[in-house]
Amino acid sequence: MKFTQNTKRVCSETRSLKIQGAEAVASAAVDALSAEMRAFNGSTREFSKHLLETIEFLKSARPTEPALRNALRFIALQAVKSKARDVGELKLLVSQEARDYHSRSLATKLKIAEYGARLVPRRGKVLTHCHSSTVMRILKRAFDDGKRPVVTCLETRPLWQGRKSAAELSAHGLSVRLAVDGAMTSVLREMKNGDCVLVGADAITAEGDLVNKIGTAPLALAAAEYDKKFYSATGTHKFDPLTLWGRSEPIEQRSPDEVLAARDAAKSKINLHRTEILNPAFDLVDAKFVTAYVTELGVIPPQSLLATVWREFGLDKKENY
Numbered sequence: 001m002k003f004t005q006n007t008k009r010v011c012s013e014t015r016s017l018k019i020q021g022a023e024a025v026a027s028a029a030v031d032a033l034s035a036e037m038r039a040f041n042g043s044t045r046e047f048s049k050h051l052l053e054t055i056e057f058l059k060s061a062r063p064t065e066p067a068l069r070n071a072l073r074f075i076a077l078q079a080v081k082s083k084a085r086d087v088g089e090l091k092l093l094v095s096q097e098a099r100d101y102h103s104r105s106l107a108t109k110l111k112i113a114e115y116g117a118r119l120v121p122r123r124g125k126v127l128t129h130c131h132s133s134t135v136m137r138i139l140k141r142a143f144d145d146g147k148r149p150v151v152t153c154l155e156t157r158p159l160w161q162g163r164k165s166a167a168e169l170s171a172h173g174l175s176v177r178l179a180v181d182g183a184m185t186s187v188l189r190e191m192k193n194g195d196c197v198l199v200g201a202d203a204i205t206a207e208g209d210l211v212n213k214i215g216t217a218p219l220a221l222a223a224a225e226y227d228k229k230f231y232s233a234t235g236t237h238k239f240d241p242l243t244l245w246g247r248s249e250p251i252e253q254r255s256p257d258e259v260l261a262a263r264d265a266a267k268s269k270i271n272l273h274r275t276e277i278l279n280p281a282f283d284l285v286d287a288k289f290v291t292a293y294v295t296e297l298g299v300i301p302p303q304s305l306l307a308t309v310w311r312e313f314g315l316d317k318k319e320n321y
């Protein structure tokens with residue numbers, strides 16, 4: 001393969017979920033692209049070709065991640081538009097764009113934490129699912145602001161990212177409970193007015209729908225049934241511009257081994273050899289179940305999201321996507 005070992009490692013760790021969560025995936029890919037291009041040897045024309053090929057390779061590691069696609073495309077656009085004359089200048093430009101990405105990303109996260117912390121009840125309950133670094137920041141910020149919510153983390157089968165959330169929040173000092181995914185309605189039933197569900201996002205569509213970890217859709221439906229607020233915390237860079245032109249967000253189907261690890265199957269006396277194991281990684285949640293998106297631009301209801309993103313970023317040129 002023509003890519004460096006580092007780029008191949010980032011792709012493989014993204015595929016295996018060693019690098020996990022939309023923000024972490026995008027950030028690792030941006031760094032890998034920058035390192036890949038720094039290591040490049042060749043002509044200016046070859047540089048552009050290799051830049052685009054590396055981007056395609058990195059994107060292929062997680063099909064359901066607009067944050068990843070948007071970040072890499074933005075860097076490619078800057079390289080195309082730049083007046084850089086030689087490979088040395090192009091390398092500097094890509095490195096600078098990678099650094100700018102990280103500072104923009106940090107500013108976005110801090111704003112979301114500020115807006116999100118205001119929605120966290122002072123002493124009530126919050127229910128979360130999977131592991132979202134954005135949600136973690138909000139809850140830690142709320143705690144640092146003096147709030148003392150009790151947070152329930154759903155375990156998140158098949159890979160138990162909810163345990164990571166529970167460990168991270170309790171290490172920060174928050175009161176944390178862990179429950180199996182099937183306990184979501186039991187937890188919602190005991191929640192009061194002002195308590196809320198708070199999840200992350202992998203993608204937001206032009207219709208205001210949310211894509212997030214499998215299990216998010218039943219959680220949103222149940223939250224509506226129990227009349228609880230359902231918030232998704234996300235930077236607007238997870239908006240998928242391709243959905244403006246009717247493309248639906250792809251849902252990644254992952255290996256059956258995650259659901260039924262080979263070693264468990266070997267040990268188990270239950271024979272599942274003739275059973276098809278389903279493992280969709282993400283859920284699509286209809287906009288009508290999302291109370292609001294907590295973004296760096298404010299707390300935005302799904303119905304206004306498109307107008308806000310359009311106004312902010314001028315999403316009117318299909319050829320850019």
Ligand code: RUB
Pocket residue numbers: 017019020021022023024129130131132133134135161199200201202212213281
């Ligand atoms: C993680 C997941 C997270 C979002 C948002 O899924 O669904 O809620 O990615 O995370 P996986 P963040 O473990 O399959 O990557 O806020 O960190 O971007």
